[in-house]
Every structure is written in structure tokens, then in C-alpha cells.
Amino acid sequence: MELNASLSLVRPEVILSFSALGLLLVAAWREQAGRLISILAVTALGAAAAFVINFMMNGTNLSAFDGLLVNDAFGNFSKILIFIAAAISLMIAPRFLENAGAMRAEYPVLILLSCVGMGVMVSATDLISLYIGLELQSLSAYVLASFVRSDGRSAEAGLKYFVLGALASGMLLFGASLVYGFAGSTSFAAIGAAMDTEVGLGLIFGIVFILSGLAFKISAAPFHMWTPDVYEGAPTPVTAFFASAPKVAAMALTIRIVLEAFGSQILVWQQIIIAVALMSIIIGAVGAIGQQNLKRLMAYSSINNVGFILIGLATGTEQGISAMLVYLVIYVAMTLGSFACLMQLKDKDGGYREEFADISGLSKTRPALAAALAIFMFSLAGIPPLFGFWGKLVVFNAAVAAGLLPLAVIGITASVIGAFYYLKVVKVMYFDDAADVIVESDDKVLVWTGGLLAAANSPLGYFAIPALGIWTAYAARALF
Amino acid sequence: MNAAEFPMLSIMLAIPVVAAAICLFVRAELARIIALSATLLNLVLGVMLWLYYDPAGAQWQFTESASLFGPIGWRLGIDGISLTLIMLSVFLMPICIGASWTSIQKRVGEYMAAFLLMETLMIGVFAAQDLLLFYIFFEAGLIPMYLIIGIWGGQDRIYASYKFFLYTLLGSLVMLIAMLWMIQFAGTADIPTLLNTDFPAEAQKWLWFAFFASFAVKMPMWPVHTWLPDAHVQAPTAGSVILAGVLLKMGGYGFLRFSLPMFPEASADFIPLVFGLSMVAVVYTSLVALVQQDMKKLIAYSSVAHMAIVTVGLFTFNQQGIEGAIIVMLSHGLVSGALFLCVGVIYDRLHTREISRYGGLSVNMPKYALLFMLFTMASVGLPGTSGFVGEFLSLAGAYKVSTWATFIATTGIILGAGYMLYLYRRIAFGPQVNADAAAMSDVNGREMWLLAPIAVVVLWMGVYPETFLAPIRRDVATIVARIERAAPVGDSKLKLVDPTTARYRVVHGPEKNVAEGSH
Numbered sequence: 001m002e003l004n005a006s007l008s009l010v011r012p013e014v015i016l017s018f019s020a021l022g023l024l025l026v027a028a029w030r031e032q033a034g035r036l037i038s039i040l041a042v043t044a045l046g047a048a049a050a051f052v053i054n055f056m057m058n059g060t061n062l063s064a065f066d067g068l069l070v071n072d073a074f075g076n077f078s079k080i081l082i083f084i085a086a087a088i089s090l091m092i093a094p095r096f097l098e099n100a101g102a103m104r105a106e107y108p109v110l111i112l113l114s115c116v117g118m119g120v121m122v123s124a125t126d127l128i129s130l131y132i133g134l135e136l137q138s139l140s141a142y143v144l145a146s147f148v149r150s151d152g153r154s155a156e157a158g159l160k161y162f163v164l165g166a167l168a169s170g171m172l173l174f175g176a177s178l179v180y181g182f183a184g185s186t187s188f189a190a191i192g193a194a195m196d197t198e199v200g201l202g203l204i205f206g207i208v209f210i211l212s213g214l215a216f217k218i219s220a221a222p223f224h225m226w227t228p229d230v231y232e233g234a235p236t237p238v239t240a241f242f243a244s245a246p247k248v249a250a251m252a253l254t255i256r257i258v259l260e261a262f263g264s265q266i267l268v269w270q271q272i273i274i275a276v277a278l279m280s281i282i283i284g285a286v287g288a289i290g291q292q293n294l295k296r297l298m299a300y301s302s303i304n305n306v307g308f309i310l311i312g313l314a315t316g317t318e319q320g321i322s323a324m325l326v327y328l329v330i331y332v333a334m335t336l337g338s339f340a341c342l343m344q345l346k347d348k349d350g351g352y353r354e355e356f357a358d359i360s361g362l363s364k365t366r367p368a369l370a371a372a373l374a375i376f377m378f379s380l381a382g383i384p385p386l387f388g389f390w391g392k393l394v395v396f397n398a399a400v401a402a403g404l405l406p407l408a409v410i411g412i413t414a415s416v417i418g419a420f421y422y423l424k425v426v427k428v429m430y431f432d433d434a435a436d437v438i439v440e441s442d443d444k445v446l447v448w449t450g451g452l453l454a455a456a457n458s459p460l461g462y463f464a465i466p467a468l469g470i471w472t473a474y475a476a477r478a479l480f
Numbered sequence: 481m482n483a484a485e486f487p488m489l490s491i492m493l494a495i496p497v498v499a500a501a502i503c504l505f506v507r508a509e510l511a512r513i514i515a516l517s518a519t520l521l522n523l524v525l526g527v528m529l530w531l532y533y534d535p536a537g538a539q540w541q542f543t544e545s546a547s548l549f550g551p552i553g554w555r556l557g558i559d560g561i562s563l564t565l566i567m568l569s570v571f572l573m574p575i576c577i578g579a580s581w582t583s584i585q586k587r588v589g590e591y592m593a594a595f596l597l598m599e600t601l602m603i604g605v606f607a608a609q610d611l612l613l614f615y616i617f618f619e620a621g622l623i624p625m626y627l628i629i630g631i632w633g634g635q636d637r638i639y640a641s642y643k644f645f646l647y648t649l650l651g652s653l654v655m656l657i658a659m660l661w662m663i664q665f666a667g668t669a670d671i672p673t674l675l676n677t678d679f680p681a682e683a684q685k686w687l688w689f690a691f692f693a694s695f696a697v698k699m700p701m702w703p704v705h706t707w708l709p710d711a712h713v714q715a716p717t718a719g720s721v722i723l724a725g726v727l728l729k730m731g732g733y734g735f736l737r738f739s740l741p742m743f744p745e746a747s748a749d750f751i752p753l754v755f756g757l758s759m760v761a762v763v764y765t766s767l768v769a770l771v772q773q774d775m776k777k778l779i780a781y782s783s784v785a786h787m788a789i790v791t792v793g794l795f796t797f798n799q800q801g802i803e804g805a806i807i808v809m810l811s812h813g814l815v816s817g818a819l820f821l822c823v824g825v826i827y828d829r830l831h832t833r834e835i836s837r838y839g840g841l842s843v844n845m846p847k848y849a850l851l852f853m854l855f856t857m858a859s860v861g862l863p864g865t866s867g868f869v870g871e872f873l874s875l876a877g878a879y880k881v882s883t884w885a886t887f888i889a890t891t892g893i894i895l896g897a898g899y900m901l902y903l904y905r906r907i908a909f910g911p912q913v914n915a916d917a918a919a920m921s922d923v924n925g926r927e928m929w930l931l932a933p934i935a936v937v938v939l940w941m942g943v944y945p946e947t948f949l950a951p952i953r954r955d956v957a958t959i960v961a962r963i964e965r966a967a968p969v970g971d972s973k974l975k976l977v978d979p980t981t982a983r984y985r986v987v988h989g990p991e992k993n994v995a996e997g998s999h
Contacts, residue, residue, distance in 0.1 A: 364587075378623060383649070384616040393612070393656070400660040408660075412653045419649055423626070423642065431630040431638055465550035 006064035009055075009071040012048035012079060013119040019044035020112035027105030034103040035094050041108035042087045045115065049083040052076045061478060067187050068129040075123035077325060077475035078252035082118045085244035085332050086111055088449060092340055093237035095443045099350060100235060102148045110147075111241065114140035118249035125260065127176045127186040130253060134172070134217065137246055138165050144241065145234040157233025164226040168216030175209025178202055179261075188261040196264045207262055211272055214257070217250035220310060221279035224303045228287075231299035236352065239295055240339035243302050244332045251306075251328060255313060255321055259479050266316045273314040274407055278414070280307030285417035289424075294342055294354050297421065298335070301380055304418050305331050311411055312395045315402035322476035323398040326468055327391035330379075330461075334388055337453030338376040344369055344441040344450065353437060359425070361434030369441070370429045372454040379457040381422035382415055387461030487544050489556040489607045492525050492570075493600050500596035508588035512581060515592035519573040519599065526570035533563050535951045539958065540609065540672055552616070553669060555609040560951035561736060561806060562606040565729055568813045569602040571937070572725045576718035578930050579821055583717060583828050584632060591632060594624040595718065602726050606733060611659050611669040618730060619652050625711075625719070625727070633714040640707075640714035647707040651697035658690030662742075674742060675962070681745045688746035691739050699731030701754075701791060702761035705784045712780035713833070717824030720776060724783050725817035729809045732790045736802070740794065741962045747795065748966035754795045755885040761788035762892035769899040775823045775833045778903055779816060782859060785892050786812045792889050793874025797967040801877020802956045803949060808870030810948060811858065811941060815867060818855045818934040822848070825927050826907075829920045835903065840912035845922045849908045851931045856904045858938045860897045866941035880970040 007014060023037050023044075030036070056076040063070040090108055097103035113136065120133030142165060146158025180186050182203040183194035195203065216223040231239045262269050284304025291297045309331070312324035345353045353359075363370035379388030392415065399408040441447055456464075499518035503511040533541055543557035558566065576595060584591050601624070604617030622645050630641035663669045666677045679687060697704045708728075712720045740747050762785050769781035786808060793805030825848060826841070827833055842849035858865035861872075871893060878886040912918035923931070941948055 383619065383623060385620040389616070389619075393660075396657060397660045397663075400657060401664050405657070405661070408657050409654060412657055413650065416646055416650045416653065420642075420646060423645060426626075427630060427638060427641070430627060431641070462549045462552065465552065466547075469550050 006069075009060070009062055009064040010069060010119075010123075012051045012083075013116050015048045015051065016044060016112050016116045016119065019047075020109050020116065023105070023112070024109050027109065030105070032105075034097070034105050034107060037105045038090050038094055038108045041112050042090050044112060045083045045087045045090075048115075048119075049080055052079045052083070056080070063125060065129075067189065068126045069120065069123045070125045071123060073478040074252070074256070074321075074475045075478075077471060078122040078248055079119055081248050081329060081332060082115060082122070082245045085248065085336060086115050086241065088336050089237060089241035089244065092240065092336075092343060092446055092449055093235075095445070096237050096343055096352070097147070097235065099352075100148045101150065102235070107144070107147060110140045110144050114144070114241075114246070118245060121249045122252040122256070124253065124256070125188045127180065127188075127191075130257065131169075131173065131176065134250075134253070135169065137249060138169065138217075141165075141242065141246060144238045145230055147238060148235050151233075151235075153233040154235060155233075157230045160226055160233075161230045164216070168213045168223065170213075171209050171216075172213025175206045175211075175213060178206030178209065180206075182206060188257060191261040192264055195262060195268075199265050199268055204268060207269060208272065210257065211254075211269065211276075214250060214254045215276055218247060218254060218306050219299075219303055220276045220306050221283040221303060222276075224280065224283065227303055228291075228296045228299040231302075232293055232295045232354075236295065236339060236343050236354070239298070240336055240343075243298065243335045243339065247302065247306070248328050248332060251309060251324070255324065256479065258313060259316070259321070263316070270314055270316060273310055274404075277307045277310035277314055278407070278410060280304065280310065281411055281414045282307075282417070285414055285421070288418070288421040291421075292356050294345075294356065294359070294425075297425070298338060298342070301338075301418075301422075302335065305335075305380070308392060308395055308411065308415070311399050311404075311407060314407060315398045315404060317398060317402050318473075318476050318480045319401055320395075320398040321479060322469075322472040323394035325472035325475055326394045329468060329472075330387055330391040330457075333453050333456050333461075334376055334379050337450055337457060338373065338380070340446050340450035340453060341369060341373040341376065344443065344446050345438050346441060347437045348439045356425075356428050357435060358437050359429050359435075360432040361436070362429040362438060364434040365436050366438055366440070369438075369450070372450050374426045374429065375454045375457050377422040377425045381419040383419070385459040385462075387457045387459070390462065390465060488525065488529060488542050489558070489603070490544055490554075492522055492529075492566075492603055493556075493607070495522055495525075496596035496599040500593035500600075503589045503592040503596065506589060508585075511589040511592045512577070515577045515596055516574060518596060519570070519577050522599065522603075523570045523574055526567050529558070530563060530567055530951075533558070533560070533951060535560060535954060539955065543609070551669070552612045553610040555613065555670065556607045557609045557672075558607055560953070560955040561733070563951050564806065564810055564948060565606045565726075565733055566603055568729070568810055569599065569606070569726045571933075572721060572813065572817055573599045575817070575821070575930050575934065576721050578926060579721065579824055580716065580718045581926060583824070587631065591628070594628050595722070598624045598628075598722060602722075602730075605730055609671045611663060611671060611674065613669075614671070615652075615656060615659060618734075619649075621727065621730075622648055625723070628719045629711060629715045632716045632719070635714070636710070637714045640710040643707045644711040647704070648697055651694040651704070654690045655694035658687045662687065671737070677742070679743060684743040684746035685749065688739055688743040688750060691734065691743075692750070695731040695734040695739065696757075697731075698734065699728060699787050699791065700784060701731075701757050701788065702764060702784065703757075705761070705765070708784060709777050709780040712783075712820075713774060713776045717820055717827065720780075720820040720824075721817040724779070724820060725813040728783060728787060729813055732787070732794065732805065732809045735791070735794050736806070736959065740797075741959050744963035744966040747963065748797065748968055751795050751881070751968055754791055755882060758788040758791045759885055759888040761785060762889050763895070766892055766895035766899060770895070770902065772899075773835055775835055775903065775907075776820065777833075778835075778899060779819045779823065782896065782899065783812065783816050785896060786816070786859075789871055789874055789889055789892060792878050792885060793870075796874070796877040796881045797960065797963055798877050798880055799953075799956055799960050800873045801881070802959065803952060804870050804873025804875070804877055806870075806952055806956070807866070807941070807945060807948065808874055811866035811870045811938070814934050814938055814941075815855055815858045815865075818851075818931060818938070819859060821927075821930055821934075822852045822855060825923060825931075826917075826920065830917060835906050837914055838907045838917045839910050839914060840908070840918065841920070842908040843912055844918055844920060847928070848923045851923070851935060852908060853904060854935050854938065856900045858942070860900050861893050864939070864942045866938045866945070868942060869945045879972050881968055881972075882970065883972050 117136030288300035379386035608614035861867035
């Protein structure tokens with residue numbers, strides 16, 4: 001295929017790469033222009049998203065660069081979600097980072113580069129391009145985690161993330177080399193064809209290692225241990241970013257490699273996915289119970305949610321993938337909204353608070369903020385009539401349709417454990433005496449983001465169900 | 481008015497939501513008035529619903545259908561059974577608001593909003609014709625109730641609110657999986673269609689258990705009743721009224737709407753289980769009620785015992801039993817609600833629920849003592865009150881199936897008389913040992929307005945139950961006809977063909993219509 005044709009299929013990534021490089025140049029001269037560069041970065045994301053939407057509307061389904069990447073509905077759907085999540089992460093960040101003295105121009109640039117990486121991840125159809133995308137995303141993320149250099153916790157989070165991330169990359173590469181050795185190719189299609197005929201022990205080892213590496217990236221148990229530390233240590237806007245866009249990208253990548261490369265041998269990977277899903281649900285739920293720090297709580301919550309999302313993958317059906325995408329959309333809205341609320345927890349000296357004790361009796365002093373946070377918590381717990389319920393429902397529906405009844409029953413029963421700690425947040429805010437440390441937030445962007453996402457998670461979100469159903473089904477069909 | 485086109489049920493669902501949203505933003509006095517107006521308006525609409533409901537018309541009336549939410553169909557509609565339970569809800573709601581008029585002083589707007597949302601969800605449960613919509617309404621009720629218990633409750637409110645929430649959630653989630661399976665199997669979530677779907681006998685067992693897990697907790701049946709005394713005792717008065725009055729009826733409604741007609745074979749197979757648990761509940765919880773020192777706890781345990789009679793009645797598979805169970809549900813909704821209000825009246829004055837702190841109230845509170853006596857008698861099941869009609873019918877129905885179960889369930893009435901009369905004696909009669917209790921003033925105008933309407937309906941239902949039986953008779957007959965194929969063989973060996981059941985199963989003819997409740 002012509003280089004030009006290939007390049008035209010990756011226009012969104014090209015735009016983002018050049019924007020990132022251009023903005024880096026601007027940053028070289030205007031060191032303090034973080035806010036301006038953030039706005040330009042959001043514009044670049046919007047432009048990239050416009051191209052992605054255009055591809056999606058045209059129903060493009062072409063591969064580029066001799067089968068290294070593909071431009072299909074599934075990848076494009078994931079990209080839209082990633083770009084939106086990244087744009088929101090950019091918008092909520094400036095004031096927080098300014099307060100921490102770290103609103104430097106590199107922040108939006110790193111997010112853009114990370115988005116390029118994620119764009120490659122979700123459209124990779126080859127182990128090589130997969131690894132390149134993953135590393136581009138991860139390297140940006142390591143830097144972002146330690147972005148507030150003056151804060152010891154942030155530096156620690158970055159280092160931890162880097163060391164463990166390198167370990168995961170190593171496992172992934174080891175798995176990839178085994179798969180290459182036994183299948184004779186790095187292309188997903190060729191691996192899939194090789195697996196049609198025979199699955200040797202070496203290949204199974206390779207698959208296990210690849211899935212382990214990916215489980216680390218999506219913070220699924222038993223490779224979740226970095227999540228609470230990194231989430232707690234990283235600056236809150238960065239944590240919001242980690243919990244949303246890269247999760248979508250890594251999840252989409254996992255879906256694609258599992259279905260396109262290993263898809264023909266469902267028995268090989270299905271039990272791994274089921275085990276990982278159940279462990280994530282249970283560890284995410286149980287681990288959260290004792291937490292005092294709200295960001296750590298959100299970390300366990302994300303582990304828990306990843307478990308529910310993986311139930312959709314365990315089905316290996318089109319319906320299951322579509323359900324995962326629905327859940328991912330709702331999950332991104334819930335997570336970003338929760339973090340937008342948590343970032344409003346500021347005391348009168350301007351310091352950020354993130355402990356349970358600080359939100360005690362919040363409903364008396366800041367009723368709107370408490371109500372929004374309560375909506376997110378009930379939504380994360382999957383209690384109807386909040387929108388989070390719909391995500392759980394479609395995933396479990398797919399599991400039931402695929403005949404995975406025991407998985408569905410165990411998973412849904414374990415969600416009661418999760419409900420316990422979400423309820424605890426509501427309990428502390430509504431039932432306990434007011435601690436009165438949190439003052440009115442002066443950041444209008446945060447207030448509006450939190451409020452709008454809370455509205456989306458309220459029963460009003462149900463009006464989006466038909467459209468969401470159509471688009472996710474369309475995206476999922478591209479993989480089958 | 482054209483009943484077919486006027487979206488009456490949607491309006492009844494919307495009014496409380498709108499009022500709740502307003503209540504959040506206004507000051508306390510206005511919030512009370514808005515809440516009362518909204519609930520009274522819904523009561524008026526409920527009465528219109530009743531008047532326009534045609535007992536001989538289509539099985540599902542006031543139907544609405546809109547596909548706003550993709551797979552979740554906004555399908556509403558009621559039959560006679562739903563109608564009576566919706567009436568119960570809209571009747572109790574203004575009373576709840578009135579009961580909280582002065583006793584709730586903190587965060588009034590939020591309190592009223594929670595109650596109004598509760599009303600929407602209760603009506604929604606009884607009116608939903610889509611399985612998923614039903615589940616959403618059924619489960620969503622946990623959130624406002626959790627807040628009501630947790631924010632405005634008593635000493636141990638946090639423990640009680642958690643227990644209520646998690647217990648009920650665990651029960652319901654398994655039901656959700658069963659519902660998803662049913663929707664896959666039948667290809668639709670439409671309840672009227674599912675009512676006529678025959679599920680394979682093997683699958684029925686699992687589905688039945690999944691539904692049982694949810695409804696048994698909600699009902700509540702022994703041994704999963706333990707959340708109820710905690711929740712009742714800790715909830716504010718109006719919260720207890722709604723819990724006992726309507727929320728517990730969702731369990732019975734669920735058995736009637738789902739378990740019986742959708743899984744008749746499984747229901748028949750599990751009769752021994754249901755009867756067994758109910759018999760234990762009747763005797764055990766009655767005995768527990770006998771030794772309670774806390775008034776609310778006593779009434780809470782008596783609720784479990786009464787609900788056990790409902791489960792016995794429902795699983796008799798015959799007309800009388802099921803009609804009786806429905807009447808017990810309605811009657812218990814009114815009577816236990818009223819009893820909680822009676823407790824609330826004296827609790828507001830003395831701020832204790834301990835029985836021994838009162839005594840001889842008939843001297844200084846004669847009107848109160850009279851009303852309290854009426855509700856005590858109704859709870860015991862004295863002829864002339866609503867309690868008698870329901871209990872008699874359900875036990876008469878149960879006798880056809882199992883004489884032993886009936887025998888043991890009937891002891892519940894004797895024990896019920898025991899604990900209720902003992903309670904009444906300790907509170908209203910005897911010497912006035914406590915000076916502060918003796919100085920309490922009689923019921924005031926507001927409290928009279930709360931209790932008197934319930935007293936009237938309790939007597940009405942006891943004296944002329946036909947008003948309440950007429951709308952449900954045909955729908956119960958439909959259920960009986962549906963489950964007849966699995967009906968158990970009774971051990972009472974009745975010689976005669978039962979004239980009542982035989983008559984109502986045929987098409988409505990010119991024959992003389994004898995009120996069934998007037999046995």
C-alpha cells in the first residue's frame with residue numbers, strides 16, 4: 001500500500017504528533033504558557049476527533065502500513081472515547097497544577113503524546129505496533145505520574161509506576177517473542193491462522209505472558225498492586241487521566257489481540273480472562289474496604305470495575321464486546337466525574353484534602369458537591385436508577401446470553417461487597433457530623449464538569465441508551 | 481376523559497419527582513406544603529384511577545408504551561392487584577408527610593424529596609409492565625430508604641441502614657440474573673407476555689429460587705427477616721409506616737406477579753419450603769414479639785408473622801387463599817402503618833419507645849386509647865376489622881392444601897392476640913406509674929387527621945370487603961387458572977366442589993354474585 005494512503009488513515013495520530021511537537025516548541029519560548037497550551041491541546045484533540053468521527057461515519061475499514069495498523073470502527077470508537085477523556089483531563093487540570101506550582105507546558109504535551117500512543121494501541125494489528133503504542137503511552141504516563149516534582153509522593157508514584165511498568169512490558173515482550181517463535185509471525189491475522197491448526201505449549205505460555213502484561217496495564221488483579229500507590233501519589237488530575245483514557249486504550253487493545261490473534265481458541269484464553277475478572281472484582285471490592293484515602297478508594301474501585309468489564313470479554317461474543325464498550329463509556333463518565341468532585345475538596349488554606357475524615361458531613365456544608373459525589377458512588381455501585389446500573393446490566397446480559405451463568409452469579413454477588421464501600425462514602429457525607437473543612441470551590445470548570453457528568457450518570461443518562469447501543473454494536477461488529 | 485389515551489400512570493409517577501426536585505431548593509415550611517400537595521394530588525389521581533378502572537374490562541388497563549430507553553421499555557399498565565396496591569401507596573403517602581410535619585426539623589427539604597421519590601418508585605413497581613423497568617423501580621427504592629433511615633433515624637441508624645441496603649441488594653441481584661435469562665429465553669421483557677410463557681421445568685426451579693431470594697428478603701420471611709426489626713426501629717415514624725405499609729408488600733406482589741404465574745411447577749414443588757418457613761415464622765416471631773420491650777420492635781416482629789400468613793395464602797394455589805393474602809397485605813399495610821403512627825404519637829411526646837415507660841394512657845389520652853385499641857384489634861384479626869377478612873380467607877384457602885400448615889398458622893392468630901393485647905394492656909391500662917406519661921396530652925387535630933382516615937378504611941374493609949375484592953377477583957382467577965395445572969392435592973379431602981372457585985373461573989354470566997368476603 002502507498003505510504004500516502006497509509007498516512008491518510010492515521011491522520012488523527014499525525015495531527016496529534018505534530019501538535020505535540022509544535023506545542024513543545026511554543027513551550028520552549030513561553031515557559032509559563034501552560035494554560036494557553038492546554039487550550040491548544042484540547043483543540044488539537046478536537047481536530048483529531050473530528051477526523052475519527054469522519055472515518056466512523058464513512059465506515060472505513062482499511063489496514064495501513066502493510067497490516068501494522070487498522071482503521072476500523074472499533075478502533076475509531078475507542079479513539080473518540082480516549083480523546084474525550086483526555087480533553088476532560090486537560091480541562092480540569094490547570095488550576096490544580098497551578099496551586100501545586102507545576103502547571104508547566106509539558107503537561108498538555110505529554111497528554112497529547114500519550115494520546116498518540118493510545119491511538120496506535122487501539123488500532124494495532126501487529127505485536128510490533130502494539131508494543132510501540134503501548135510504550136509511547138506508558139512513557140508519557142510515567143512522567144505524568146511524577147509531574148509535581150516537589151512532592152515526594154508524586155515522585156515515588158512515578159518511580160513505582162516506571163519500575164513495575166517496565167516489568168510488565170518485559171513480560172509482554174517475552175510473551176510476544178514466544179508467540180512469534182511458535183506462530184511464525186507478529187501479525188494478529190497470521191497468529192490467528194497459525195492457532196487454527198495447532199496450539200502448542202509454547203504458544204500457550206506466550207499467550208499467558210502477553211495477557212499478564214496487558215492485565216498490568218488495565219490494572220486487573222493479580223497485577224493490580226501498583227494502582228493504589230500510583231493513584232494516591234500522582235497529582236489528582238493525572239490520576240483522573242490514568243483512570244480513564246489509558247484504561248480504555250489498554251482494554252481495547254486487550255480485546256483486539258484476544259479476539260483477532262487468539263480468537264479461534266476460546267478455551268485457551270477464556271478461563272484466564274474469567275479468573276482475572278473474578279479476582280479483580282473481589283480484590284477490588286475487598287481491598288477498598290479499609291481505605292481511608294479517597295484516591296486509593298478510587299483505585300480499588302477501578303480494579304473492581306475492570307473486573308466487570310472483563311466479564312464481557314470472557315464471553316468472546318459480539319454482544320459481549322459491545323457491552324464492554326457501553327460499560328467503558330459509562331465508566332469513563334463515572335470516574336472522571338468522581339475525580340472532578342474529589343478535586344473540589346479544598347480547605348480554606350487552599351490545600352487539597354483527600355481523606356474520609358475531610359468529607360465527613362459534607363452534605364450539610366456543600367450539599368451540591370455531596371449530592372454529585374453520592375450520585376457517582378451509587379452509579380459506581382451499579383444501583384438503579386443511576387446510569388452505572390446499565391453498564392453492569394449489559395455486561396451481565398452478555399454473560400447470561402453466552403451461557404456463563406456461574407460467572408454472572410458470582411460476579412454480581414461480589415458486587416454487593418463493592419456496594420459496601422461506595423455506601424460508606426455516602427454514609428460519611430450524609431450521616432456523620434460535619435467536619436466543615438471543605439470550602440466552596442472557586443474552580444468553575446470543575447464544578448461544571450462534575451455537575452454535567454453527574455447529570456449524565458443520573459437517570460437522564462438512560463436517554464442515551466439507544467444511541468449508545470447502536471454505536472457500540474457497530475464498533476463491536478468490526479471485530480467479527 | 482378518555483382513559484385509554486390519558487397517560488395517567490406516567491403523570492402519577494412524574495408528580496412526586498417534580499415536587500421532590502422543588503423541595504430540595506425551598507425552605508422547610510414550603511417543602512412541607514409542596515410535599516403534602518403533591519401526595520394529595522396523587523391520592524386524587526389514585527381515586528380517579530380506581531373509579532375509571534373497569535373490573536370487567538381488559539386485564540391490563542391504563543396501559544402506556546414508549547421506547548425511550550432502548551431495551552428498557554417504558555411500559556406501564558395495571559390490573560386489579562396493582563390497582564389496590566397503588567391505592568394503598570397513594571393513601572399512605574399524605575399520612576406519612578403529615579406524620580413528619582413537626583417531628584422532622586432538620587433537612588426538611590431533603591426529607592420530603594426522599595419520601596416523594598419513594599412514592600414514585602412504589603407506584604412504579606406496581607405499574608411496571610417491563611421486567612427491567614420493574615427491577616429498576618424495585619431496586620431504586622433502596623437509595624431513598626437508605627438515606628431516610630441513615631439521616632433521620634434513631635441511635636443505631638447507621639447499622640440499620642447498611643443492613644437494610646446490603647441485605648436487600650444481595651437478594652435482588654440474583655433475581656436480576658434470572659430476569660436476564662428469562663428475557664433471553666422469551667425474547668421479550670414484556671411482563672404480560674412472560675406471564676404466558678412456559679419455562680422449562682428444570683429452569684423454573686433455578687429461576688424460582690432466584691426470585692425467591694429477592695422476595696423472601698423483601699417480604700420478609702424467616703430466617704432472612706432480621707433486617708426488618710432493625711430498620712423499623714431505627715427509621716423515623718413515617719419511614720416505618722412506608723416500610724411496613726408498602727415496601728413489604730413488594731415481596732408479596734413479586735410472588736404473585738412473577739413466581740406463581742411464571743413458574744407454576746416450581747412454585748408447587750416448593751410449597752413445603754414456603755409453608756415450612758412460614759409456619760416457623762408465625763410461631764417464632766410471634767413468640768419473639770411477646771417478649772419485646774420496645775414498641776416498634778414488637779410491631780416489626782408482628783409484621784413478619786403477618787407476612788408469613790400472606791405467603792401461606794399465596795401458595796395455596798386457590799382463589800380464596802390468594803384473595804385472602806392480598807387482603808392481608810392491604811390490611812397489614814393499613815394496620816401496621818397506623819400502629820407505627822400510634823407509636824409515633826407517644827414517641828413524639830416522651831421520646832422513648834420503651835413499653836414500661838408508659839401505662840394507663842386511657843386515663844389521660846382517651847381518644848388515643850380508642851384508636852390504638854381499634855388498630856390493635858385489627859391486628860389481632862377481630863371480625864369487623866380488615867384483619868379478620870384477610871386472615872380468614874387465606875387460612876380457609878390454606879386448609880384445602882394442608883391442614884397441618886393451617887393449624888400452625890392459625891396459632892399465629894392466638895399468639896397475635898396475646899402479644900398485641902399484652903402490649904395494649906401495658907400501655908393503655910393499668911396504673912399511671914410514670915408521671916411524665918400521665919401528663920401527656922391527647923391526640924391533637926393533626927394526629928387525628930392521620931389516624932382517623934386509616935380507621936375508617938380498616939372498618940370499611942372489615943365490614944364490606946367486596947369493595948376491595950371486586951377489582952382483584954378476576955385477576956386472581958386468571959392467576960389461579962394459569963397455575964391450576966400444578967396445583968397441589970390437598971390433604972383436607974373436601975367432598976364438595978368448591979362453589980366459589982368454580983364460579984369465578986367461568987365467564988361472567990348473569991348468575992347471582994355473592995360477595996366472597998361475606999362468609
